[in-house]
Amino acid sequence: MTDAPRGVSAARGGAATETPILVMVGAPGAGKGTQTVRLAERLGLPSVSTGELFRTALRDGTALGEHVRPYLETGRLVPDDVTIEVIASRLAEPDAARGVILDGFPRTRAQAEALDHLARRLGFRVTAALYVQVELDELVRRLSGRRVCTGGGNHIYHVDQRPSRAEGICDIDGSALEVRLDDRPDTIRQRLERQLPPMYDVIDHYTGTGVLRSIRGDRPVDEVTEELLRSIAARASAA
Numbered sequence: 254m255t256d257a258p259r260g261v262s263a264a265r266g267g268a269a270t271e272t273p274i275l276v277m278v279g280a281p282g283a284g285k286g287t288q289t290v291r292l293a294e295r296l297g298l299p300s301v302s303t304g305e306l307f308r309t310a311l312r313d314g315t316a317l318g319e320h321v322r323p324y325l326e327t328g329r330l331v332p333d334d335v336t337i338e339v340i341a342s343r344l345a346e347p348d349a350a351r352g353v354i355l356d357g358f359p360r361t362r363a364q365a366e367a368l369d370h371l372a373r374r375l376g377f378r379v380t381a382a383l384y385v386q387v388e389l390d391e392l393v394r395r396l397s398g399r400r401v402c403t404g405g406g407n408h409i410y411h412v413d414q415r416p417s418r419a420e421g422i423c424d425i426d427g428s429a430l431e432v433r434l435d436d437r438p439d440t441i442r443q444r445l446e447r448q449l450p451p452m453y454d455v456i457d458h459y460t461g462t463g464v465l466r467s468i469r470g471d472r473p474v475d476e477v478t479e480e481l482l483r484s485i486a487a488r489a490s491a492a
């Protein structure tokens with residue numbers, strides 16, 4: 254059972270039926286990944302996380318994985334050209350034809366502009382940019398306790414707030430859980446320092462295009478999901 258609001262289940266085509274792209278915006282640790290998995294299920298849309306695509310490439314030892322390793326290890330953003338190419342090929346896959354939720358892309362103004370360009374070319378449109386806002390202290394607390402599934406499904410846990418039933422094992426697919434490379438204390442600080450300024454450029458971009466919605470992310474996971482769904486429905490009926 255899905256909750257796809259009007260406009261979110263639209264097919265590719267003219268202005269009223271462009272394929273919707275929902276963009277999740279927020280600082281590292283704001284809960285974008287956690288919420289994207291839930292929204293994808295509720296709306297029946299595929300989700301694409303650039304961070305997860307990069308981590309999978311790293312685990313699989315591909316050329317892309319080796320290329321992005323130093324960036325992920327030090328909390329720096331992967332160069333725009335690499336990231337844009339990864340998204341362009343992902344949006345060309347058949348399942349994206351129904352629409353897509355992007356988690357962690359765009360992260361810079363150049364990426365946001367490239368996405369607009371790509372969307373126009375492919376018959377997509379960014380219908381909502383959902384900014385999940387969380388205070389800095391809470392971001393550090395969340396990142397410090399995070400554990401992630403190694404099975405590739407972006408299943409996310411927290412040692413205190415959202416522990417797995419069996420320690421170190423994913424509830425959903427039984428894969429081992431791990432601490433992400435970039436969740437070490439020194440890398441957490443560097444990521445936040447480096448990644449917040451370009452994130453504000455992305456927020457400016459979507460404020461300018463009129464699709465930004467801000468949501469308080471410092472509430473229980475279910476409440477954040479419900480507010481995101483309300484915001485998406487409001488954007489869809491405004492479109």
Ligand code: AP5
Nearest residue numbers: 281282283284285286287303304330331357395399410411
């Ligand atoms: P990426 O994987 O995108 O990481 P991120 O954006 O830094 O975001 P996080 O995954 O750290 O946090 P999140 O907001 O998804 O929070 P989560 O749901 O996990 O990117 C990793 C790296 O890849 C980047 O640093 C960069 O190097 C590179 N990269 C990726 N995209 C790129 C791009 N477009 N351009 C260039 N480089 C790129 O939640 C965090 C914790 O909080 C979890 O433990 C969770 O259980 C808990 N939690 C979540 N919600 C709540 C809640 N409401 N209450 C209490 N706890 C909560």
